Amino acid sequence: MDCRQFCDQHVAFVDDTLAGIELVRMQRHLAECECCAKHDAKIRRALLLFRNLPSIEPSADFSRRLEARLRECDNDRLLATTQRNLRLGAVAATLASAVMLGYIGTTLYHHSDPPRDMVMAPVIATIPEPELTPITTSAPAIVASVTAGLTIWPAALFAEQAPVGFAHSRLELTNYTR
């Protein structure tokens, strides 16, 4: 080991953090090199002086002052929380008021209109397409009976069961022409 390597590792050497082999090499160099031995002694003596500096203690009113500042800190935090809650409350109240006013305004506006009759939209009615059912029975005779007003029971029975569109105008017309 040379002096340069010794100086490079001197911090770890003083702090006792060197590995076994390195430590032995440093100690060996220290025993051999007077210059490095002097340097090592100088550093260690200076550090000893610094480490033995008397410790200073906090002043008597340190705790009291700190306590007062912590209390102040608590009060500030409490105040900030209260203010935040108040702000939130104020915003909520404003919003609620706005909604309420809107509702009241809308209600009043509707109440101010004169009562009117109910007007419904016109309905367009269409006549359903008539269904033309072919007559499968011996219809001409029966129909003829009906139109003639004869009291024929089968015709009466048919008439009762017949749909509305049974007597179709075209059919009647046909009958008349016949």
Added chain:
Amino acid sequence: MADIVRKKVVSVEGPSLRERLQAMDDSAVVTAFLGGEERAFSELVTRYQTRLLNFVYRTIGDREKAEDLVQEVFIRVYRHLHRFDRSKKFSTWVYTIASNLAKNELRNRSRNPLVLFQTVQKNFQDDDRPLQFEDTTSRPDDMYRKRHLREIVEETVAKLPEHHRNVFILRELEGKSYEEIAEITDCNLGTVKSRLNRARNSFAEIIAPYVD
């Protein structure tokens, strides 16, 4: 009879809260405080006030200001403890805050010469006060020598460059590991070792004539 009952109750209760807090490590005390135990904070203050005061005082060299800064450290801890990453060491966090405040103080002083003047005045007045930690049984010439030596050591530390001084104090006075110092000063391990080496060499060089 009532006394016997009271004694039994006391023995069943076990150690007081203060004793239990004293027995806890920092992490447990922090957890207790965050769990609503206000007295846990007092325990943290008790543990760190003297250490932090010495650290800040050695860094900035003004006792009154050092006390103010230590108070500020505790206020910040109190306010932001809920944000503290509990996977890390509490002491490292506290020293980081203290180190940053001390650095800011030194920066402000260099910007504002008036502050520096006030500091010099304060230090001058401090010199007139009797020392609190000296052995009064010593002979006057010993006392003078000790006091003189103490002043020289303090002046020598003050002469170190700020970033060297910070590392030097954290290592030599607070006994922090290189890793912790790296975290507190926000630089890498190599830088810490290099700064420490330079600080030790400079300190030894400056103080050597007074010691020999």
